[in-house]
Amino acid sequence: EHGRGPCDCAEFLVTLVERLTQRIERHWNGIDDLADDLEEAVLDEAGPEVGATLVDLRRQAIILRRYLQPQRDALRALQTGQPAWLESDDQRHLAEELDALERVVEDADAMRERMALVRDELNGQASERLNRNMYLLSILSAVFLPLGFLTGLFGINVAGLPGTGEPLAFWIFVGALVIVAALQLAVLRRMRWI
Structure with a gap:
């Protein structure tokens, strides 16, 4: 209606992928901030509510990774297949979005490892308290x-x-x-x- 929409399929695809990636990155930044806060809370020997937050963060990282992997694989397939309807400018934009998705998927993997270390630290603290008692x-x-x-x-x-x-x-x-x-x-x- 306003004449500002995508002109062809390639531009539509690029716009869709860019917006999805931006939303994913915003959501991921929030999760990452929560993980940082959780790590600090564990180092300060916080209470039992930390365990529930830890489980929730691990679950979110696993779910996010599960949904992002197929999207990443689809973008990779578009990159390697190089269909004729995708121009080089569109290919470049999709390559940038693929890189962003790769970073988020790698961060989700790293988040799972970080949360495993946090869980180990929590278990160690609980064991230490039990031993002291x-x-x-x-x-x-x-x-x-x-x-x-x-x-x-x-x-x-x-x-x-x-x-x-x-x-x-x-x-x-x-x-x-x-x-x-x-x-x-x-x-x-x-x-x-x-």
């Missing part, structure tokens, strides 16, 4: 296991236990438990466990 629980168990044994042993209601007739026996026993706990902590510190 297990270590702390092991230390607490090592300290309180003998104390629990002693209190259980002296808590039985059997005649003949030492100190049952002494009014200060309870406090002497508590003092002995404190000394045992201090000795255990000293031994653990000397062994460089804490």
Whole structure:
């Protein structure tokens, strides 16, 4: 209606491919920015919401690559086939768009690898947190296991236990438990466990 449309099939094809590639590149730039933010968040040891974002970014990269590969292959076939209806100027434009698509497909492959590395980093951080927590629980168990044994042993209601007739026996026993706990902590510190 305005006289500004493509004049022939080749120009229509070039215009269509250019617009599609521009939209794809804009969309991809947004995904790439999200990936950069995600990598920074992982390095700052962000929370569990990072995992969901990671899965979403990997999925988007896989889907985008799946749809771009056939388009890239079609443009390549046009380049190698050199149909008579495509002029050299149109061929040059299509070659530029093919290069742009190649970059996006390569970036999608690189994104999958980057997200795999980010996933490995997240798994490493989770493993490190788990190891740290297990270590702390092991230390607490090592300290309180003998104390629990002693209190259980002296808590039985059997005649003949030492100190049952002494009014200060309870406090002497508590003092002995404190000394045992201090000795255990000293031994653990000397062994460089804490």
